[in-house]
Amino acid sequence: MAFSTPVLDSPAKGGSRRAVVVQTVHPLRDTLRSAPTRASRGSDHNCFSSALRKSPLAYAAFIVMSLIVLGAVFAPLMSPYHKDKIDLTRQYLPPSLDHPFGTDDLGRDIFVRVMHGGRISLAVGFLAMLVALAIGVAAGGLAGYYGGWVDAVLMRAVDLMLAVPVFFVILFLSSVVSPKISIVAVCLMIGFTQWMEVARLVRAVVMTTKEHEFVDAARTLGLPDRRIIVRHLLPHTTAPVLVAITLGLAQAIIIESGLSFLGFGVQPPTPSWGAMLQNAQSYLSDCPWIAIFPGLMICLTVVCCNVLADFLGEAMSPARRAAR
Amino acid sequence: MLRFFLKRAVAIIPLVLLVSLICFALMQATPGGPVGVLTDNPMVGPEDVARIRANFGFDRPVIVQYGLWLKRVLLHGDFGHSYVTGEPVIEMIWQRLPATLELMGAAFLLAFLFGLSGGIVAALKRYTKFDSVIMLVTLFGISIPVFWLGLMSMMLFTVKWRLLPSAGMFALGVPFSVMDHLRHLLMPSLVLSLLFIASWSRYMRASLSDVLSMNYINVARAKGATRGSVVFRHAVRNAAIPVLTVIALNLPALFTGSIITETIFAWPGMGRLFYDGLLRQDYTRLMGIIFIASALIAVLNLIADTIYGLLDPRIRLAR
Numbered sequence: 135m136a137f138s139t140p141v142l143d144s145p146a147k148g149g150s151r152r153a154v155v156v157q158t159v160h161p162l163r164d165t166l167r168s169a170p171t172r173a174s175r176g177s178d179h180n181c182f183s184s185a186l187r188k189s190p191l192a193y194a195a196f197i198v199m200s201l202i203v204l205g206a207v208f209a210p211l212m213s214p215y216h217k218d219k220i221d222l223t224r225q226y227l228p229p230s231l232d233h234p235f236g237t238d239d240l241g242r243d244i245f246v247r248v249m250h251g252g253r254i255s256l257a258v259g260f261l262a263m264l265v266a267l268a269i270g271v272a273a274g275g276l277a278g279y280y281g282g283w284v285d286a287v288l289m290r291a292v293d294l295m296l297a298v299p300v301f302f303v304i305l306f307l308s309s310v311v312s313p314k315i316s317i318v319a320v321c322l323m324i325g326f327t328q329w330m331e332v333a334r335l336v337r338a339v340v341m342t343t344k345e346h347e348f349v350d351a352a353r354t355l356g357l358p359d360r361r362i363i364v365r366h367l368l369p370h371t372t373a374p375v376l377v378a379i380t381l382g383l384a385q386a387i388i389i390e391s392g393l394s395f396l397g398f399g400v401q402p403p404t405p406s407w408g409a410m411l412q413n414a415q416s417y418l419s420d421c422p423w424i425a426i427f428p429g430l431m432i433c434l435t436v437v438c439c440n441v442l443a444d445f446l447g448e449a450m451s452p453a454r455r456a457a458r
Numbered sequence: 459m460l461r462f463f464l465k466r467a468v469a470i471i472p473l474v475l476l477v478s479l480i481c482f483a484l485m486q487a488t489p490g491g492p493v494g495v496l497t498d499n500p501m502v503g504p505e506d507v508a509r510i511r512a513n514f515g516f517d518r519p520v521i522v523q524y525g526l527w528l529k530r531v532l533l534h535g536d537f538g539h540s541y542v543t544g545e546p547v548i549e550m551i552w553q554r555l556p557a558t559l560e561l562m563g564a565a566f567l568l569a570f571l572f573g574l575s576g577g578i579v580a581a582l583k584r585y586t587k588f589d590s591v592i593m594l595v596t597l598f599g600i601s602i603p604v605f606w607l608g609l610m611s612m613m614l615f616t617v618k619w620r621l622l623p624s625a626g627m628f629a630l631g632v633p634f635s636v637m638d639h640l641r642h643l644l645m646p647s648l649v650l651s652l653l654f655i656a657s658w659s660r661y662m663r664a665s666l667s668d669v670l671s672m673n674y675i676n677v678a679r680a681k682g683a684t685r686g687s688v689v690f691r692h693a694v695r696n697a698a699i700p701v702l703t704v705i706a707l708n709l710p711a712l713f714t715g716s717i718i719t720e721t722i723f724a725w726p727g728m729g730r731l732f733y734d735g736l737l738r739q740d741y742t743r744l745m746g747i748i749f750i751a752s753a754l755i756a757v758l759n760l761i762a763d764t765i766y767g768l769l770d771p772r773i774r775l776a777r
Contacts, residue, residue, distance in 0.1 A: 294476050296707060297755055301714035302732065302748045303484070309736040309744070310488050388603045392718055395605045398736065408603075415609060415722065419617045429606030436601035 185449040192445035199438040202431070206252030215243035217250040218403050226421045236423035239413065247405040248427050254406035255387055255432070258321050262386040263379050265325025270332025271375070275363050277333070278340030285337070292330045300327035301389065308398035320399050324386050331378050339371040373450040377443050384439035391432050407432045459767065462774040466763045470756045477752040478531065481745045482524050488741050537746035542738045547746035550731060555750075557627060558727030562716050564647035569654035574701070576655065577662020578694060584667055592659065599656025604715045608649045608722040615645060625724035646723040650715045654708060661704045666697040699770050706762035709755050 186193055205212065215233075221241035229236045235244035277288040304323045308315050343349065344367060352362045391408030393399030400406040407428040414425035502510075511517050530536040537547035580592040616624035622645045623629065629638050669675065670693055678692045717729035724730070728747055735743040767774035 290472075294473060297473055297710070297752065297759060298477055298480070299710040299713040299748070299751045299755065301710070301717065302744075302751060303480070305717070305732070305736055306484060306741075306744050306748065309739055310484075310741075384601070391603055392605060392714075395603075396718070396721065396733065396736075408605075411606065411609065415612075418609065418613045422613050422617075425606075425609045425613065429603070429609065432606060433598070433602050436603075437597060440597060440601055 182449060186445070189445055191441055195438040195441035195445070198434060199442065202252055202435055202438070203256065205249045206256050209246065209249035209253055212249055213243060213246045215246045217246050217405055218242065226417070228421070229423055235427040236421065238410075238421075238424050239417060244410075244423065244427055247410060248407070248431055251405040251407045251410055251428060252431060252435075254317065254400055254404060255390060255408070256435070258317060258324070258390045258400070258406065259383045259387040261318075261321035262324035262328065262390070263383050265322055266328040266382055266386070267332055267375070267379055268329075269325065270329035270378075271336050271368065271371070273329065274333035274336025274338075274371075275340055275368060278337035279344060279359065279363050279367065281341070288333070289337070292333055295327065295330050301392070303327070304389070304393065305396065305398050308393065315398070315401060317400055317404075320390060320393065324389050324393075327389075328382050328386060331382065332375055335374045335378055336368070336371045339374060340367045343367050343370045373446075376450070377447040380439050380443035380446060384436040384443075387432060387435055387439075459774055462767045463760075463764050466760055466767075470760055473756055474753055475528075477756075478528055478749060479524070481749050482527055484748075485741060485745050486520065531749065537749070538742040540740050540743050542735075542740045542743075547743050550743060551728060551746055551750055554726060554728045554731045557725060558716055558720070558729060561643070561646055561650065561720065561725055561727055562712055564643055565651035565654070565715075566712065568647060568651040569658055570705075572651075573655040573658030574662050574698075576659035577701075578666060578689070580659065580663040581666035581670065581697075582689065584663075589663075592663075596656035596660050599652050600660070602652065604649060604653060605718045605722060607652060608646075608719060611645055611649055612722070627726060646719050646725055649723075650712070650719045653715065654712070657708070658701060658705065661701045662697065665700045666693060669693045669697040695769060699766065702762060702766055702769070706759050709758050709762075713751050713755065 186196060209217075219242060221237075224233075224237050224241040225239060227233055227237040227241075233243050233245060235248060238244055238247070273288045273291070277285040304327060307323060308320075311319060340363070349362060349366060352366050357366075387407075390399055390406065391411070394406050394408030395411050397412055400409045402409055402412065410428040411425060414428075417424045508517075516523065530538075535548045537551075539546055540550060543550075576592055576596070580589045583589050612624045615622045623642050624645070627639060627642050628634060629642075632638065670689075675688060675693055678688045683692070713729075716727065717732055719725065720727045720729035721733045728751070732744060732747045734740075735747070
């Protein structure tokens with residue numbers, strides 16, 4: 135026991151009074167140290183990679199997702215064509231070696247545009263999730279820690295957001311702002327409508343975790359509320375929040391593509407997967423590849439996110455970990 | 459039970475009020491406020507705008523305007539007139555609502571039947587080939603964006619195989635027949651419902667698997683209850699409770715899906731009306747639709763709550 139040693143050797147140095155102080159402080163620190171966050175941080179990583187190898191579906195999703203991200207990052211290097219280069223001599227070409235995904239109504243190479251579209255769609259998804267994460271963690275943390283009227287107000291806000299068809303509201307806002315809607319505005323709008331799940335999860339975890347001794351200890355040490363919430367309570371929400379934001383990323387990508395498909399998200403000529411599908415309906419009968427490939431990328435990305443979220447949820451649930 | 463219902467019914471009033479406040483705030487946020495469209499018209503001078511503002515009461519404090527607007531909406535269902543066509547918004551919505559409700563109703567029914575039964579079967583045959591197939595199919599089901607599914611099914615069923623019509627509610631120039639109408643309904647409702655079929659069956663599978671491993675199920679088996687009775691009378695009833703929560707939470711998504719589905723399949727419903735309003739910046743119409751949709755969701759949530767209470771005595775007795 136950490137707190138028994140100082141008591142034994144302290145009388146020789148500083149007398150009984152100091153020993154008492156040491157004795158009362160150390161159990162508290164000890165409790166703080168043994169808070170599960172610190173203890174399990176190192177082993178989580180190993181768990182993750184070994185668990186990933188045991189689950190073939192999640193492994194495949196991880197690889198495909200990595201490929202999609204790499205494709206988006208290195209998009210300009212992947213093909214000799216430029217994403218916005220209009221070439222009216224090469225309109226409506228079916229997939230071939232030259233143009234693996236064919237060309238669109240303006241003769242642009244769809245493969246290059248899909249890779250570039252990945253940049254936009256993934257970036258919008260990630261940014262929107264960051265916004266949602268920030269709002270959700272703040273709202274959930276405050277509601278869970280303070281309870282009372284703070285909790286009541288914030289949770290009513292969650293209920294409200296869950297009961298309103300927020301997609302209608304986003305569309306409305308974009309039509310107010312359009313046609314010059316920026317990508318950042320799209321991210322913000324999506325983020326503002328996706329934070330509720332995170333808020334609920336964080337609130338639930340914070341509410342149960344704050345009853346633990348180490349939180350009392352932190353309070354006794356006189357730590358400010360902000361520090362208790364950020365350093366001692368929020369780390370416990372990592373597992374469920376990680377799952378929620380992986381699912382949320384998929385949702386954000388779907389919402390962005392839906393908005394752009396309807397013409398109220400990312401604006402042409404910027405390629406996002408949804409925006410590329412905007413006119414595809416007119417060419418369904420003659421050049422289906424215009425409609426197929428961008429949508430296929432959305433599906434693949436979302437499937438990967440869903441599989442990884444499932445996997446993370448199982449790999450990180452304490453019951454599973456204990457059983458292993 | 460009645461008390462529980464009334465309590466829940468009263469609880470939706472502040473929700474609807476808040477939604478109305480949001481709608482009103484959005485309306486004020488439109489460029490130029492409620493008379494923004496008029497200021498673009500070169501024939502309308504600033505003094506005309508001022509007169510119109512005074513006529514409609516837009517020169518009064520915002521909070522008074524909100525009160526008057528709310529009174530009109532709640533007492534007379536009057537959302538004002540469309541900026542574009544001049545028709546009363548409520549009449550436009552009223553005309554389109556049945557088509558939307560039909561589409562969403564059909565999609566809901568399909569999702570409920572196939573989703574729950576798929577989930578039950580998968581849970582009963584857990585970890586078999588059949589279960590894996592259902593899980594894989596539903597994985598893609600929850601991952602396909604509804605508009606792409608719409609485009610793809612249109613490409614296959616209309617363009618390629620010429621099996622189903624791609625647009626509208628009826629064939630033009632042909633006398634009305636129920637079969638023809640159902641043929642038009644089939645593809646949009648399936649496209650709209652796939653997400654919910656997939657997600658509800660996944661939830662049902664998870665929930666029922668949990669319930670089936672509980673002790674009281676073993677007790678029921680030990681008592682000699684038949685398999686059907688154990689599954690349907692003991693297990694499914696309890697397993698349905700969390701799934702019902704998901705269904706209630708999915709209601710806004712059903713409306714979202716209907717905007718996109720109606721736009722793709724030219725289904726003349728509220729979603730299509732909303733989309734047209736977006737293109738023409740017809741803000742009164744948009745506000746009216748958002749309000750009506752939110753109110754519908756609130757009422758449907760109330761129904762879900764009531765079923766919740768009926769299924770689970772702990773909920774109705776606790777509060």
